[in-house]
Amino acid sequence: MSKDSTNLLDSSPIGKKEFFALLRKILGFRPINKRLYELAFIHKSASIKLPDGSFVNNERLEFLGDAILDAVISDYLFKIYDNEDEGFLTKIRSKIVNRDNLNNLAEKVGIDKLLISNVNQNHLGRNLYGNALEALIGAIYLDRGYWRTKNYLIRRVIKRNLNLEELEQTEIDFKSQIIEWAQKNRKEVRFSSSDTFDQENKQLHFSVDLFIDDKPFGSGDGHSKKEAEQHASEKALHKIEELSR
């Protein structure tokens, strides 16, 4: 973390005073190391050049915040669902931390109002919000420690904006997401499936390859064609996300 005095909020659409007033509302507590919070909202496209020639943005904080978020959510779910097995816990955690849900949470929290970026918003551009939420979590963690971060997340983010009972019922439909993305971006999506009989377990095994404009974008396996398509779609969405960074 650089300690020079470069103004990180230079290209912010709102002034420094308004930025911290809004941030204070989002956090519910006073930030100490303000620079960390400024950094959390700088998307890669608006990277800031420091006097030493290096560039800074929120990606390192996002790396950290992503892991802290996972830890807090895991703890929270572990205690709420004290009779459920790890399969259930893993599934519901992934419904909470998946891109789409994180983007929604970030917008509900108000992250979009503070974001500093130079990209046009489109379907994938919404990932900027979820990523900035993770970066903010990284900033809070470094500034105020684990327990404060945990309290912030559970009280202000999770309990206010997340309906666990609803989430238990939802299946994430990756196939619909990829088709929606393709329509918006005028691409053609094709699923190609095959099945083999698994002699050992006496059941059919399905493999699906997903192509976007005839280029392979992801493969998936499963005990049903639907399951294999879901896996392939999830991988393709990750790939699109990586390419769009």
Added chain:
Amino acid sequence: MSKDSTNLLDSSPIGKKEFFALLRKILGFRPINKRLYELAFIHKSASIKLPDGSFVNNERLEFLGDAILDAVISDYLFKIYDNEDEGFLTKIRSKIVNRDNLNNLAEKVGIDKLLISNVNQNHLGRNLYGNALEALIGAIYLDRGYWRTKNYLIRRVIKRNLNLEELEQTEIDFKSQIIEWAQKNRKEVRFSSSDTFDQENKQLHFSVDLFIDDKPFGSGDGHSKKEAEQHASEKALHKIEELSR
């Protein structure tokens, strides 16, 4: 977490006194809620039936500990590598928390001496060690909180047993791992690859399907055949791990 009085160490190869003497040595501090630590070493194959008819083992704790470990390692790397980008951080983190490395760490720490299981040890059986280390991390976290867990991990596990400089140089060779596994288990591994020319980016794109005894076990993509094979092998290893649970 059940509060009844079932003896969780009934099928332990060592007595309760020896168990806690060894554990105390591994931890370097005194456990408070002892039952959590007992549970951390009970593999699924040695699940204990409680009076209410339910079974307990270390898998829930493993779910939690896995996430706590990721958070601690991310924090540690974030601070050590203060000039590296998130791509570097992600890569070195995955070298630390990958199955093989976790199993090694677990053995170095002495987890194997406390484990309670009813399975024969083989190549995959070593995952029991890494998983139990994660479960132990979950137990420490619940018993003593995040900071104590972090200090334990960094001082006693990471700094004593991990050479970061060496790790920076290593590439994880998933292909060799899957071939080694197949030889031990008398299975046949086959890689089937295809390439397409990516018009948009003007480069070749490789896809590899991996078959074990002619059943599809994983697919991978990449800019080289080697990269695609690595990805397919990594997925196949995950699948084998899931099937062997």
